[in-house]
Structures are given as C-alpha cells and as structure tokens.
Amino acid sequence: MRLIEGSEAIAEASIAAGCRFFAGYPMTPFTELLEHFARRLPEEGGVCINAESELEAVGMAWGALATGARAATGSTGQGLSLMQESFSEITLAELPLVIFNMARGQQDYFQSTRGGGHGDYRHIVLAPMDINEAVELTQLAFHLADTWRAPVLVYGDYLLAHVQEAVDVTPTAFPDPPAKDWALDGTRTGTGASRIVSPLGFEKVGRPSAGIEHHLRAIVAKQERIEAEEVRVESGFIDDAETMVVAFGPPGKFVRYVVSQLRDEGHKVGYVRPITLWPFPSDAVAAAAEGAVRVGVFEICAGQMIDDVRLAVLGRAPVRFIGGISTDGSGFGVGPLLDVELIRERILALHRDKEMPPLPNNERQF
Amino acid sequence: MTEEMRQVGHNLPELLLTQEHHMCPGCGEPLALRGYLEAISELSIADRTIGVVGIGCSTTFSMSMDIDLVQALHGRAPSVATGVKRMRPDSIVFTLQGDGDMVNEGLQEVLHTAARGENVTCILLNNGVFGETGGHMTATSVLGQRTKNSLDGRDAAYHGYPILIGDLVARLEGAAYVARGSMHNAGAVARTKRMFKRAFQTQDRAEGFTFVEVLTMCPTGCFVPTLDGPDYMNDTLGEVHVMGELKVDGVVRTTEELREENLRKAAEMEHALARGGIEDHHD
Numbered sequence: 001m002r003l004i005e006g007s008e009a010i011a012e013a014s015i016a017a018g019c020r021f022f023a024g025y026p027m028t029p030f031t032e033l034l035e036h037f038a039r040r041l042p043e044e045g046g047v048c049i050n051a052e053s054e055l056e057a058v059g060m061a062w063g064a065l066a067t068g069a070r071a072a073t074g075s076t077g078q079g080l081s082l083m084q085e086s087f088s089e090i091t092l093a094e095l096p097l098v099i100f101n102m103a104r105g106q107q108d109y110f111q112s113t114r115g116g117g118h119g120d121y122r123h124i125v126l127a128p129m130d131i132n133e134a135v136e137l138t139q140l141a142f143h144l145a146d147t148w149r150a151p152v153l154v155y156g157d158y159l160l161a162h163v164q165e166a167v168d169v170t171p172t173a174f175p176d177p178p179a180k181d182w183a184l185d186g187t188r189t190g191t192g193a194s195r196i197v198s199p200l201g202f203e204k205v206g207r208p209s210a211g212i213e214h215h216l217r218a219i220v221a222k223q224e225r226i227e228a229e230e231v232r233v234e235s236g237f238i239d240d241a242e243t244m245v246v247a248f249g250p251p252g253k254f255v256r257y258v259v260s261q262l263r264d265e266g267h268k269v270g271y272v273r274p275i276t277l278w279p280f281p282s283d284a285v286a287a288a289a290e291g292a293v294r295v296g297v298f299e300i301c302a303g304q305m306i307d308d309v310r311l312a313v314l315g316r317a318p319v320r321f322i323g324g325i326s327t328d329g330s331g332f333g334v335g336p337l338l339d340v341e342l343i344r345e346r347i348l349a350l351h352r353d354k355e356m357p358p359l360p361n362n363e364r365q366f
Numbered sequence: 367m368t369e370e371m372r373q374v375g376h377n378l379p380e381l382l383l384t385q386e387h388h389m390c391p392g393c394g395e396p397l398a399l400r401g402y403l404e405a406i407s408e409l410s411i412a413d414r415t416i417g418v419v420g421i422g423c424s425t426t427f428s429m430s431m432d433i434d435l436v437q438a439l440h441g442r443a444p445s446v447a448t449g450v451k452r453m454r455p456d457s458i459v460f461t462l463q464g465d466g467d468m469v470n471e472g473l474q475e476v477l478h479t480a481a482r483g484e485n486v487t488c489i490l491l492n493n494g495v496f497g498e499t500g501g502h503m504t505a506t507s508v509l510g511q512r513t514k515n516s517l518d519g520r521d522a523a524y525h526g527y528p529i530l531i532g533d534l535v536a537r538l539e540g541a542a543y544v545a546r547g548s549m550h551n552a553g554a555v556a557r558t559k560r561m562f563k564r565a566f567q568t569q570d571r572a573e574g575f576t577f578v579e580v581l582t583m584c585p586t587g588c589f590v591p592t593l594d595g596p597d598y599m600n601d602t603l604g605e606v607h608v609m610g611e612l613k614v615d616g617v618v619r620t621t622e623e624l625r626e627e628n629l630r631k632a633a634e635m636e637h638a639l640a641r642g643g644i645e646d647h648h649d
Binding site: 047049057185186197205209 | 380383384386406407412413414415416418425428429430431432433434435436437438439441442444445446447448449450451452453454457458474475478
C-alpha cells in the first residue's frame with residue numbers, strides 16, 4: 001500500500017494492465033495523468049506522446065491499437081468533445097481503446113453515455129467513486145476493451161485525479177481475452193493474407209465482405225450483448241427504503257456516506273450507485289424504485305443521468321433532481337455542493353417532500 | 367504489338383490483388399498506386415510494410431492492395447501512422463492521402479508528424495481538387511482554377527492562395543526527404559517511382575520524416591476531356607506545384623528554385639537544339 005494521487009494510481013493501474021501506449025494533450029484536471037504516463041511508460045518499454053491536439057492524440061492511439069498494443073488516450077470532457085468523431089469510428093473499427101475522462105464535474109454524462117459523436121455507437125463507461133475503485137476499474141477497462149473489441153471510457157473528475165489515497169496497484173487476473181487475430185504487423189503484406197483494420201466494413205478483394213449495412217447492424221447487435229452482460233451497480237438499504245437516491249462517481253460515495261448516516265438515525269433512505277453509466281443499471285434502479293415513495297438524483301451538473309433514471313423508473317415513483325451546477329472559479333468542477341452537510345440537507349428535504357435548499361454559491365471567483 | 371503483350375495482367379504489381387479499380391477513366395491515382403507498390407516490392411520491404419489510408423477517391427485502393435492497412439479518418443492518417451510506427455519501429459509505415467485530406471482537413475497533422483521527425487512516409491496524391499465529392503476547391507487548387515465552388519476560377523482576393531505543402535514540410539528539421547512527383551507523362555512516372563524508393567530507403571535508415579507528393583490528373587474533377595487530363599494538369603497544377611526534389615540530405619530547394627532550374631534547363635535545351643544537337647546529360 002502506498003499513498004498516491006489518483007492520476008498516478010490510474011497510470012500505474014494502466015501499466016499493470018499492460019498499457020504500453022498513451023497519447024494526450026494537457027488540460028486540467030487531466031494533465032497529471034498525462035504527466036505520469038510520460039514519466040512511466042518509457043521505463044516500461046512503452047511510448048507516451050504529448051500530442052499536438054486531442055485529434056492527434058486519439059489518432060495516435062488508434063494506430064497503436066491497430067498493431068495489437070494496449071493503448072489509451074484521455075482528456076477532460078472539453079478535449080473529448082474533439083475526439084468524438086474518432087470514438088465513433090474506432091467503435092466501428094472494433095478497436096479496444098481505453099479513454100480517461102478527468103471531467104470537470106459531472107457535466108459529461110451525456111457525452112459519455114449517448115455516443116457523443118455521429119452514428120449509433122455506444123461504449124462502456126466505468127465510473128469509479130474513489131481511487132481504490134479506479135485502480136480496479138482501470139484494469140477492468142483494458143480487459144473489457146479487449147474482450148469486446150470496443151472502446152471503454154473511465155469517468156473520473158478533479159477529485160479522483162488529485163486526491164491521494166492509500167492504494168495497492170497489483171495486476172488483476174482476468175481470463176484471457178480473445179486472440180488479436182486482426183492486428184497488423186506487416187508480415188502478411190504481399191502474402192495474399194494481408195489485413196485491413198477499417199470502420200467501413202470493407203474487406204480485401206476476393207474475401208467475403210460484410211458491407212457497411214451489415215457491419216453497422218453487427219456493431220449494434222454487439223452493443224446489445226454488452227448491455228445485457230456488463231451492467232455493474234452498487235446499492236444499499238433499498239429493501240424498505242421510502243426514499244431512494246441515485247448518484248455516481250465520487251459524489252456517489254458522498255451520497256452513500258450520507259445515506260448510511262441517515263439510516264443510523266432511523267430514516268428509511270437507500271441509494272443506488274451506477275458503476276457502469278453505459279450500460280445503465282436500469283433493472284437495479286427500477287427494482288429499487290418499486291417499493292420507494294420517491295426517487296432523488298444527485299449529480300454535480302444541471303441533471304443528465306436523471307433522464308436514464310426516469311427511463312428506468314418509468315413512473316413507478318416521482319423522480320426529483322437534488323443536485324446542481326457547482327464549481328470553483330476556474331470551472332474545474334470543484335464546487336461547494338460536494339459537501340456532506342449540504343447533501344444531507346438535500347436528501348432530507350427530498351425525504352420530507354420539502355422545498356430543496358438553495359444551491360450554495362462559490363464566492364471565490366477567478 | 368501482339369495481343370498478349372497488351373495484357374496488363376502480366377505486369378500486375380505483386381502487391382495488387384486485382385487489376386480493377388474504382389477510379390474514373392484518365393485518373394492519375396492508379397498510376398501512383400503502381401509506382402509505390404512496385405517501389406515496395408523492388409526494395410524487398412513488403413513483408414514489414416503497413417499502410418494507413420485516408421478518406422478520398424483512393425480509399426477504395428485499400429480493398430485491392432495486398433498490404434496490412436489501417437483505414438483512418440479524413441485528415442488523420444499521419445497521427446495513426448505515428449501510433450503504428452511507435453509500436454512497430456521495424457516496420458515500413460506509409461500513409462496515403464489526397465490533397466483535401468492532407469492539406470485541407472489534416473494540415474497540422476502532417477506538419478507536426480514531420481516536425482517530430484517520425485520515421486514514416488506520407489504520400490500525397492495531389493490533384494488540386496476534391497475529386498470524390500465531384501470537383502470542389504482544395505487548399506492546393508491553383509489561382510484561376512475553376513471548380514464547383516470557385517466557378518469563375520480561384521481568386522486570391524476571395525478564396526486565398528494555394529498552399530505549397532512540400533515547401534512547408536521541407537523546411538521542418540524533422541523532414542529528411544521531400545519530393546514532388548507527377549503522373550503526367552512516362553518520364554515523370556518513372557522519376558516519381560525513384561522518389562518513392564528514396565523515401566522508403568530513407569525511412570528504413572531511420573533518418574526522419576519522408577514525404578512524396580504526386581500530382582495526379584483528375585479530368586473528371588477538372589471538367590476537361592479525359593485525354594486532355596495529363597497536359598491540363600501539367601500546364602495548370604504543375605506550373606505551381608513544380609516537380610522535383612525539395613529536400614535531399616538536409617539540403618532544401620524551394621519550389622521557386624525548382625521552377626527557375628526547370629526554366630534554365632529548358633533554355634539550355636532550346637539553345638542546344640538551335641545549335642543542332644543535344645549533349646548527353648546525366649541526371
């Protein structure tokens with residue numbers, strides 16, 4: 001066990017998972033992750049490139065992935081906006097990209113879970129609540145990406161990137177993923193058995209080609225299998241809960257703490273913490289809402305996951321938003337709302353069907 | 367010439383899976399394709415060659431080339447090639463892009479890849495027009511060139527000036543070899559093939575970034591009769607994007623210098639002809 005910063009822990013977990021290529025462009029609060037990769041990957045025989053833009057970073061990772069290497073990129077949501085065209089096409093090219101979003105708060109839920117670019121794509125989104133879980137989910141991300149030949153995004157934030165925790169980064173044992181019988185090394189060039197890694201559903205002349213329509217349908221069919229098999233969720237105190245609160249990531253950890261406190265005091269509240277944001281744990285949320293009188297959603301943004309909660313609850317109980325926009329003067333997503341006392345007040349107001357207290361204001365402007 | 371000799375199948379490059387292609391009649395791109403495929407075969411580097419193709423007319427070559435390939439996004443091939451090469455440093459890695467792909471959409475990609483001195487070879491098929499979309503102005507379209515969105519000809523005041531990409535690349539320290547070839551006649555085709563070979567050899571010696579631009583006629587996109595394609599290209603595009611080697615062994619020659627040299631050579635030739643004979647020149 002070592003006391004280390006989240007960024008370092010995530011980089012170490014990636015290396016433990018076999019990641020040997022990283023490319024990124026500095027941006028707060030993602031920068032330190034890039035720094036750790038830049039320092040550590042060469043020591044491990046890997047490569048980290050300080051790309052000239054996010055567009056180039058994701059392109060470089062794309063090339064590394066095509067050779068069969070484990071590779072990743074990342075940014076904050078703003079930088080990931082630039083990369084979305086590639087995420088869409090990498091999904092279609094069936095390459096196992098791992099993406100880190102050290103987001104500015106939770107404003108990137110839609111971007112992450114809706115397929116922020118063009119087309120019908122979705123990719124797995126893992127949302128750790130703390131650094132220990134980030135170490136676990138980072139390694140899982142590389143495993144799932146290879147297993148499904150699909151991108152996996154790890155959703156972090158300023159807190160996750162910069163807080164220190166005592167963690168133990170040891171490689172997790174996973175079953176062997178499928179062999180990369182599609183990867184390129186150049187040795188097949190000129191043999192008649194050369195390969196192509198393409199999002200377009202093309203094959204070489206003389207070989208059966210799916211064609212773009214069949215290819216797009218096959219990708220969507222794969223996404224449906226992922227939806228069925230890869231849901232991860234944690235919940236607590238839901239059996240007799242009158243009030244059920246849904247929250248993810250580090251704010252989900254705050255909510256979990258507040259709910260257990262309120263339980264100790266005899267309040268019938270419970271929580272659901274989605275660990276995969278896509279696929280969304282709709283069944284778990286629906287089951288938790290079954291006996292509840294009301295459902296609250298706490299997010300550090302204007303309310304995005306609440307759409308998925310409503311779709312899961314389907315009117316079984318009223319769904320109320322209890323979070324809000326809260327950030328520091330620089331807009332990095334570190335606002336006064338992420339506070340146990342304030343979250344407690346809001347959950348109690350929800351529980352008692354009272355008016356929601358006003359959002360706290362960040363008085364220290366840039 | 368007997369019928370048998372005319373069978374192009376006998377001359378099919380080894381790295382081609384079919385002699386059919388999806389290009390228009392008179393297109394220069396299949397000629398360029400033949401050039402670099404033959405260069406790869408003749409250098410015996412095929413068994414470690416990986417290509418990255420962009421988006422444009424030449425994208426369909428990806429199905430007919432017997433080469434390990436990655437299909438990249440429009441503009442992004444040099445970055446993808448960077449990732450490939452860094453993970454497979456012993457490979458020969460090349461990219462294939464059109465002028466819209468490289469000089470419009472992805473200008474900064476190729477410049478940064480060159481500046482980093484990545485040991486990859488970027489090939490630009492420059493026809494001065496968006497051929498695939500049906501004849502639209504690109505960043506290399508020359509002044510006066512009529513396209514579907516410069517109907518009265520490219521006007522500097524309204525549309526801006528063409529970019530001489532080879533000159534930009536050649537001035538970067540990371541670039542080791544930069545050349546501009548052309549497909550307008552048999553001599554140019556042969557000379558361009560030598561450029562491909564020099565680029566791949568330079569890459570193989572890990573000397574830095576290598577770049578071969580090839581002028582390819584596009585009679586469809588330039589709205590000229592098929593048979594006029596090569597001359598039209600040479601008289602318009604070729605007058606601005608002058609053929610020649612822009613950087614060899616660290617020595618940079620600008621397009622302007624190439625043009626002056628060509629004019630001097632033409633004058634010498636005329637002078638020699640007027641004298642009644644041409645001295646034996648060794649290139």
